[in-house]
Amino acid sequence: MTTTVQVPTYGLYIDGRWKEKQVTFEVLNKYNQTTIAHVASAEKQDVDEAVASAKQALKLPLSPYERFTYLKKAAELLIKRKEEVANVLVQEVGKPITESLGEVERAAQTLEISAEEAKRIHGEGVPVEAAPGSETRQAYTKRVPVGVVAAITPFNVPLNLVCHKIGPALASGNSVILKPAEVTSISAIILMQIFEEVGLPRGRFNLITGNGAKTGEWLLENEDVNMFTFTGSPRVGKLIREKAGLRKVSLELGNNSATIVHNDADIVQAATLCAQKSFNNAGQVCISVQRVYVQEEIYQKFLDQMKKVTESLEIGDPSQSTTQIGPMIAEKEAIRVEQWVNEAVSNGAKIEVGGKRDGVFYAPTILTNVDDSMKVCRQEVFGPVVAVSTYRDEEEVISRVNDSIYGLQAGLFTNSLSFAMKAAEEIEVGGLIINDTSGYRVDQMPYGGMKQSGSGKEGPKYAIEEMTEEKIVVFNL
Ligand SMILES: NC(=O)c1ccc[n+]([C@@H]2O[C@H](COP(=O)([O-])OP(=O)(O)OC[C@H]3O[C@@H](n4cnc5c(N)ncnc54)[C@H](O)[C@@H]3O)[C@@H](O)[C@H]2O)c1
Numbered sequence: 164m165t166t167t168v169q170v171p172t173y174g175l176y177i178d179g180r181w182k183e184k185q186v187t188f189e190v191l192n193k194y195n196q197t198t199i200a201h202v203a204s205a206e207k208q209d210v211d212e213a214v215a216s217a218k219q220a221l222k223l224p225l226s227p228y229e230r231f232t233y234l235k236k237a238a239e240l241l242i243k244r245k246e247e248v249a250n251v252l253v254q255e256v257g258k259p260i261t262e263s264l265g266e267v268e269r270a271a272q273t274l275e276i277s278a279e280e281a282k283r284i285h286g287e288g289v290p291v292e293a294a295p296g297s298e299t300r301q302a303y304t305k306r307v308p309v310g311v312v313a314a315i316t317p318f319n320v321p322l323n324l325v326c327h328k329i330g331p332a333l334a335s336g337n338s339v340i341l342k343p344a345e346v347t348s349i350s351a352i353i354l355m356q357i358f359e360e361v362g363l364p365r366g367r368f369n370l371i372t373g374n375g376a377k378t379g380e381w382l383l384e385n386e387d388v389n390m391f392t393f394t395g396s397p398r399v400g401k402l403i404r405e406k407a408g409l410r411k412v413s414l415e416l417g418n419n420s421a422t423i424v425h426n427d428a429d430i431v432q433a434a435t436l437c438a439q440k441s442f443n444n445a446g447q448v449c450i451s452v453q454r455v456y457v458q459e460e461i462y463q464k465f466l467d468q469m470k471k472v473t474e475s476l477e478i479g480d481p482s483q484s485t486t487q488i489g490p491m492i493a494e495k496e497a498i499r500v501e502q503w504v505n506e507a508v509s510n511g512a513k514i515e516v517g518g519k520r521d522g523v524f525y526a527p528t529i530l531t532n533v534d535d536s537m538k539v540c541r542q543e544v545f546g547p548v549v550a551v552s553t554y555r556d557e558e559e560v561i562s563r564v565n566d567s568i569y570g571l572q573a574g575l576f577t578n579s580l581s582f583a584m585k586a587a588e589e590i591e592v593g594g595l596i597i598n599d600t601s602g603y604r605v606d607q608m609p610y611g612g613m614k615q616s617g618s619g620k621e622g623p624k625y626a627i628e629e630m631t632e633e634k635i636v637v638f639n640l
């Protein structure tokens with residue numbers, strides 16, 4: 164007997180209703196490459212309808228308490244569907260189930276923090292009366308929504324990074340059009356279903372799925388979009404910045420994250436955490452540990468421990484609770500990583516662990532004998548590869564960490580307060596994590612990079628600042 168598995172078809176969500184489309188694209192299970200959904204391909208007219216609906220929705224303002232209530236309920240409903248949504252992440256990303264469950268929990272927290280922040284948006288009194296001639300005046304500021312926000316998101320953390328945009332946008336009174344990554348659209352569709360269920364007024368949250376370049380272009384062409392909030396590659400980020408003109412843009416882009424391990428650190432803890440945070444989600448994390456700089460006196464002990472942890476990682480079917488490393492998002496990405504590693508090896512790098520590809524899987528790989536000019540150090544690998552090298556002193560390592568076009572986060576293991584303080588002053592990143600790796604993030608913290616890692620911050624409180632304008636009101640009494 165053969166069993167036919169029903170593949171669901173999903174539409175767009177515009178102006179409070181689902182809209183079927185003739186033309187769809189397939190979302191694949193990244194482990195076995197089977198089709199798990201047919202998803203609507205938006206056309207220009209759909210994008211324009213979504214923007215018009217979002218603009219119209221702003222005419223019925225929501226109070227901060229109403230926004231709090233919708234977001235809080237959405238967080239609760241997401242937790243109720245935790246297993247189902249985690250299984251979607253397992254399939255559409257190839258993310259191991261334990262990590263996928265963690266992403267759903269974090270996404271719910273992001274919505275909950277956004278809900279709480281909705282009640283804390285405030286301005287301040289401004290002492291204009293202190294200016295000569297303004298003695299009879301009084302003033303205060305208030306934060307007002309930017310209006311229509313277009314949110315464009317990447318494949319690697321497709322639920323939580325969507326919540327980092329939808330949560331603050333709705334909390335601050337905006338309406339939003341979401342364009343998720345094509346290859347991982349299903350979790351965003353489920354989130355849309357959840358917001359429909361909580362009864363969010365129509366037009367406040369619209370979902371457009373389809374080709375990134377086309378929908379992106381149509382959103383950018385539509386002058387009724389007031390702000391773009393983008394997470395993804397520097398290539399697309401630059402394009403959005405160029406085309407957005409005078410409109411607000413927030414960009415969360417790539418990194419080649421460094422972590423320093425100094426000679427006074429807890430070596431076992433540092434090596435264990437570095438191994439874990441180099442290979443989470445098969446290294447497809449923007450703050451994944453990619454460059455490790457180990458003080459030369461402790462190098463061998465550190466490397467031995469990091470190799471031991473890495474060799475113990477279980478690779479395989481992401482739906483199994485014992486699996487720690489799943490497939491990459493596509494075979495072409497695994498091939499690219501393989502080529503970069505091979506190129507490094509042909510220039511003198513040594514593979515300590517891994518270095519093998521099996522279809523869409525790339526084994527967790529530690530490289531030594533690397534040179535800072537190699538692609539595996541200089542560019543963003545976005546795969547399960549880490550380059551470990553030595554340094555002599557604080558000055559040298561800080562300058563090597565800073566020798567990058569990126570600046571999202573870095574880690575530093577040390578018990579030296581003076582080194583930690585020096586690093587905090589001198590390392591050019593949006594976040595420096597002491598006694599943990601570059602890969603540490605919780606959702607309430609400000610998060611965003613310097614240099615080509617982007618501009619603007621996420622973390623609901625900080626994203627709300629990006630998604631609102633400061634207005635001053637002056638009274639002449
Ligand atoms: N800094 C952060 O917070 C953060 C978090 C996660 C991922 N990232 C970065 O994201 C990248 C990987 O994600 P990706 O491969 O999905 O990125 P990507 O740039 O290829 O795609 C991101 C989104 O942009 C859309 N897009 C593609 N072309 C477009 C265009 N011309 N105009 C408008 N939108 C377009 C895609 O459809 C997708 O929704 C890495 O560089 C990673 O570092 C950064």
Ligand SMILES: O=C[C@H](O)CS(=O)(=O)O
Pocket residue numbers: 319320323324447448449450603604
């Ligand atoms: O890919 C980058 C993510 O922002 C890191 S995290 O999943 O939010 O920790």
